[in-house]
Amino acid sequence: MPSPSPDTFGQADDSFWLFGYGSLLWKPPPHFDQRVPGYIEGYVRRFWQASEDHRGTPSAPGRVLTLIDRAHWDTLTDHHEPPERVWGAAYHIPAAKVAEVREYLDIREINGYSIQFTPFHPAPFVTSISSLPTTPAHSSTRSITASTTIFAKPEKQGQAINCLVYIGLPSNPQFLGPQDPDALARHILKSQGPSGENREYLFLLEKCLLELSRDSGDKHVSDLVRRCKEIEAVAQTQAEGDEDGGDGAEQTQVPVGESLHIDGSSEQPEEVEK
Template structure:
């Protein structure tokens, strides 16, 4: 595809914080899912929800076939669908948004493309860009026990805020997408974290969970820094 067509049809799939912290300059948002992957909190975060000295945990996608070889103690997800939101970026702003996303997702994530299935209209299939922390990136931690993940999430904090907040916002945001968009792994971690005493510091719940349009990359960056 030439650059003009790529800009015209640029869609981005968000399966983590992009669900509630959308990219700037989008004109369409569609709830839906991709297949063939498993969402797991197996990616270290040194730049957003943790620090180099005490990395947090954020989600990445693991190919279903590879995930099956890892001996995940949590077992099957019960579904091959990973729910999230797809965003169509205004054509004239595609390059600016790509540059912004490359900075936002720089800590171990790489660009992949996959087919997105929109919830409405159900027949709509879209080729989407998605950022994935591949197994060979230095932040990918492999299969981790859920209790260990939950304890680290409960204690970690970084420039973008508390790791606990990231998990609980993701759970709430997934519930808003569809009656079918729940994630067993996310809900299990959220249950474990809620049973723990929050770390001392800024309380959970200070951010707006509702997605809204951001008018510039600068405004988005300021929101993230203040999160």
């Protein structure tokens, strides 16, 4: 499938599709009229991209997602074996809104991300509806929650769709490469930025992935979630022990977070896509 020009993609024939594999799953782009669950192939999803603008700061970068070409990943040493497919969601943008959405995405993805094109395969269970929920005219985004209906036209089922995707290539300065999973989990737990806590990004990602399909889980993501929760549990136990008159042993410096929430307000700092 040939790669079109990024500057003209979708503007003439209403074919602008965007693939989201990270924060776009719960904070999608504005003006989409279809959201289709499915997958791409030939890539590996990893928390190997530094975030200085959303889930971290320039002095203390957080960790967010990128995609690594499978052939390049095969040359690296990793702790997790990836699935054959990277699950996510494709969003269709009407031609009249392409220029506006592209400007929005280029700002949102400015921290080390480049444009590529890849075939996207819709999930076989996609359903159709007649209309979308109304969104206030002033809102720049809408949130996706567990109860959201999946939007898609039946004629796209079974057909590969050429999608634009933002990827932090290994050549970009924010790409970190393989990391020890335990150290990565601890780093995620202590990081936060204008878009919120880094742990929220990780936990929302796993939740969204598990809701896409029975086959859409990601062991890399779920292992990091497990490690983070275990570290938080130890910190909580130590904190409770100190309150009860414990021995004063040094505590693990990891914040015990509050319950997660999804804020769809247009005033919230725009999330970076991985």
